[in-house]
Each structure stands twice: as C-alpha cells, then as structure tokens.
Amino acid sequence: MRAAPARPKEEAPSKALRVFGSLLAPTTVLTALLFYFGTRHATFFCEWFGVHYSVLGLSAPDYLIRSADGMFVPLTVLAAAGLVVLWGYRFLRSALAPRTWRVLTRRAVPVLVSLGFVLLLLGLTGLAIPALLYAVAGLPGLCVALGVILFPLAERLHATLSGKHAAGVVPVIQWTFTFVLATIGLFWAVTDYSAAVGQARGYEYETKLGELPETVVFSTKDIGVRGPGVTMTACTAADAAFRFRYDGLVLVLQSSSQSFLLPKGWNSRDGVALLLPRSGDSRLEFSPARGERERSC
Numbered sequence: 001m002r003a004a005p006a007r008p009k010e011e012a013p014s015k016a017l018r019v020f021g022s023l024l025a026p027t028t029v030l031t032a033l034l035f036y037f038g039t040r041h042a043t044f045f046c047e048w049f050g051v052h053y054s055v056l057g058l059s060a061p062d063y064l065i066r067s068a069d070g071m072f073v074p075l076t077v078l079a080a081a082g083l084v085v086l087w088g089y090r091f092l093r094s095a096l097a098p099r100t101w102r103v104l105t106r107r108a109v110p111v112l113v114s115l116g117f118v119l120l121l122l123g124l125t126g127l128a129i130p131a132l133l134y135a136v137a138g139l140p141g142l143c144v145a146l147g148v149i150l151f152p153l154a155e156r157l158h159a160t161l162s163g164k165h166a167a168g169v170v171p172v173i174q175w176t177f178t179f180v181l182a183t184i185g186l187f188w189a190v191t192d193y194s195a196a197v198g199q200a201r202g203y204e205y206e207t208k209l210g211e212l213p214e215t216v217v218f219s220t221k222d223i224g225v226r227g228p229g230v231t232m233t234a235c236t237a238a239d240a241a242f243r244f245r246y247d248g249l250v251l252v253l254q255s256s257s258q259s260f261l262l263p264k265g266w267n268s269r270d271g272v273a274l275l276l277p278r279s280g281d282s283r284l285e286f287s288p289a290r291g292e293r294e295r296s297c
C-alpha cells in the first residue's frame with residue numbers, strides 16, 4: 001500500500017495573511033473604512049468654501065460615493081506597482097542563468113534593507129514634522145508601508161540563498177506585524193490623499209463656477225441672498241406664489257435637509273457660501289450655463 005503524499009507545508013506569509021485577512025474581511029470593516037475616507041473627502045471639500053461638512057447632513061451613501069474619488073488612484077497605483085514587481089521578478093528569474101540570479105539576489109538583500117531603513121525614516125520624519133513631506137499627498141504613510149515590507153522580503157531572499165528557513169510561530173508573528181504596519185501605512189496614505197483630493201475638488205469647483213449650470217432660487221420672503229453676480233428680483237404679480245427671485249447662484253451639494261449654494265462670482269478670499277434649508281417656502285430652478293432665459297417670476 002502506497003503512502004499518501006505529504007501535504008505541502010503552509011508558509012509563514014500565507015498563515016499571517018490568512019489570519020490578518022480574517023480580521024479585515026467582514027463587510028462592516030470595509031464599509032467603515034470607506035465611510036471614513038469619504039468623510040475626509042467631504043470635510044476638506046466643504047472646508048474650501050468655509051462650510052463645516054456636518055451641517056449638510058450628508059447620508060452614508062453620500063460618504064461612500066465620495067470615498068471612491070480618494071481611493072481610485074491609490075488602489076490603481078498599488079495594484080499596477082505590484083504587478084510590475086511580480087512580472088519583473090518572474091521574468092528575471094526565468095531569463096537569467098542560475099549563477100547570475102544568485103549573484104543578483106545576494107546583492108539585492110543589502111539594497112532592500114538599506115532602502116527599507118530610508119523609507120521608514122522618511123515616513124517617521126513625516127510623522128514628526130508633517131509639513132516636511134505633505135507636498136506629496138500620502139507620501140509619509142506610503143514610505144512606512146513600503147519600508148516595513150522590504151525587511152521581511154530581504155530576509156526571505158537571504159534564507160533562500162543560505163537554505164536556512166526559520167520555523168515555528170516566530171515567522172508567523174513577524175509577518176502578522178508586518179501586515180499590520182503596512183496596513184497602517186496604507187491607511188495613513190489613503191487618508192491624506194482623500195483629504196488632498198477633497199481640497200483639490202473644491203479648488204476645481206471654484207475655478208469652474210462661471211461655467212456651471214445656473215440655479216435660480218424662488219422664495220416667499222426676502223432671504224437676503226447677496227454676493228458677486230447675484231441679482232434679486234421682486235415679483236410684483238398679484239398671483240405670484242414666490243415673491244422674490246435670486247439669479248446668479250450655483251448648486252454645489254444638496255442633502256436631505258440643506259441646499260449648499262455659491263454665487264457665480266464666489267472666491268476663496270472673501271466669498272460667503274449659502275445654506276438654504278429645504279422647505280415649502282423656497283423653490284430651485286436650474287438652467288444650462290450658457291442658456292438664455294427670461295428673468296421673470
């Protein structure tokens with residue numbers, strides 16, 4: 001009777017990744033992360049106009065949708081960089097002679113360790129002096145994530161060359177801590193990037209105000225809307241349901257309870273934003289940016 005073949009031994013990185021993945025796998029954790037990144041995006045977008053995001057009463061779906069704007073680029077870059085590294089590794093492993101591959105691997109170990117120290121030092125410097133590296137959004141966190149990953153990779157290459165692989169629970173713990181620190185670094189990077197994207201979207205919105213569709217506000221009473229480019233018209237018709245009309249506004253956001261509007265001539269130096277409660281006392285009308293319409297009640 002033939003003995004059953006021995007099952008391949010599960011390696012430490014696989015065990016650690018399985019343990020760590022079981023913590024992040026629940027949908028509630030991922031949803032909470034998306035909600036947090038969306039909140040950061042909305043915070044800095046509204047802050048550009050001098051409005052605190054909490055007064056808008058945005059819903060959870062609003063934050064989840066906004067999170068995509070701050071995560072699209074980091075996830076794309078991370079996935080693309082990972083594929084390039086893996087393809088480069090497989091290509092060199094198959095294209096180079098065994099002796100050349102061993103020489104290249106031996107030289108790569110100190111390079112990876114040195115690069116890991118440099119990246120980790122840069123990331124910690126960004127933590128101690130935030131203004132030093134924040135010119136590039138997400139750079140400190142990305143340095144920490146990449147730096148901590150390079151150390152175990154260098155150790156793994158060294159173990160492959162020497163034939164001495166550590167066994168037991170220590171490698172699993174080491175890779176688990178590596179995944180934790182790398183995840184913290186990536187979380188830090190995406191948080192900073194989401195905030196920067198939200199601020200950049202605010203700036204883009206300001207530069208395009210004159211080209212955006214116009215919003216006309218009709219109100220039963222004078223709500224005192226003033227600003228560059230805004231005109232108020234009193235409706236004199238006896239049967240007019242709304243007595244005042246305001247032209248020259250742009251709708252930025254609308255939540256369940258508030259309409260966030262800006263004058264077309266708004267600027268970040270001295271502009272004032274308008275929050276209009278949604279009620280039966282006001283009505284909004286929209287028209288194309290270059291449309292011609294009669295300004296009447």
